[in-house]
Amino acid sequence: xxxxxxxxxxxxxxxxxxxxxSCEQNLNxxxxxxxxxxxxxxxxxxxxxxxxxxxxxxxxxxxYSVSREKKESFPLTVTSAQKxxxxxxxxxxxxGQGNYEQYFGPGTRLTVT
Amino acid sequence: xxxxxxxxxxxxxxxxIVQINCTYQTSGFNGLFWYQxxxxxxxxxxxxxxxxxxxxxxxxxxxxxRSKGYSYxxxxxxxxxxxxxxxxxxxxxxxxxxxxxxxxxxxTTLSVSS
Numbered sequence: 001x002x003x004x005x006x007x008x009x010x011x012x013x014x015x016x017x018x019x020x021x022s023c024e025q026n027l028n029x030x031x032x033x034x035x036x037x038x039x040x041x042x043x044x045x046x047x048x049x050x051x052x053x054x055x056x057x058x059x060x061x062x063x064y065s066v067s068r069e070k071k072e073s074f075p076l077t078v079t080s081a082q083k084x085x086x087x088x089x090x091x092x093x094x095x096g097q098g099n100y101e102q103y104f105g106p107g108t109r110l111t112v113t
Numbered sequence: 114x115x116x117x118x119x120x121x122x123x124x125x126x127x128x129x130i131v132q133i134n135c136t137y138q139t140s141g142f143n144g145l146f147w148y149q150x151x152x153x154x155x156x157x158x159x160x161x162x163x164x165x166x167x168x169x170x171x172x173x174x175x176x177x178x179r180s181k182g183y184s185y186x187x188x189x190x191x192x193x194x195x196x197x198x199x200x201x202x203x204x205x206x207x208x209x210x211x212x213x214x215x216x217x218x219x220x221t222t223l224s225v226s227s
Contacts, residue, residue: 101146104157
């Protein structure tokens with residue numbers, strides 16, 4: 001089955017630790033995206049990548065880092081510099097090139113205490 | 114810049130019809146999406162409107178007026194399972210030169226009661 005996987009579903013970390021969230025897709029999509037969602041809020045874009053070895057900052061990139069070494073994978077690292085890291089993180093992808101519909105992974109709920 | 118507004122909450126009863134409105138301001142326009150999101154889950158695609166008018170898909174319909182910067186999602190014959198957040202989104206942002214990322218509204222939480 002084609003789709004996007006994120007792991008783990010729930011993640012707990014202590015304050016001051018970096019943590020990496022996984023996102024893998026087998027849809028052969030060129031573009032991948034990371035969004036953050038807080039309670040009662042819409043999705044806000046953290047980073048996106050339209051092609052391997054290239055990525056761009058979104059609206060709220062501070063305190064986050066990404067890499068895109070493979071087409072299938074777009075991991076997100078939440079660094080200790082992120083002031084309020086507790087949130088629901090969603091990864092998405094699409095084929096790009098004028099195709100705007102995004103396909104979402106199941107999400108990772110990160111809790112930092 | 115980009116701005117999307119939608120009501121925060123709505124309530125309705127089973128079997129009823131509900132209309133969720135969305136107004137947007139964009140520097141360019143490449144269509145408008147509606148997604149459904151149940152609590153703790155990923156958004157799922159409902160509709161994509163590029164041209165003015167109403168598009169019907171089963172119990173759900175979506176309307177777009179580009180001149181008014183306005184869209185609505187119409188849900189008919191409401192069921193309990195329709196209780197969810199409904200997100201309005203448009204492609205593009207000030208940081209998105211290719212215009213492929215989506216900007217989302219804050220979502221409308223719909224509660225359906227029996």
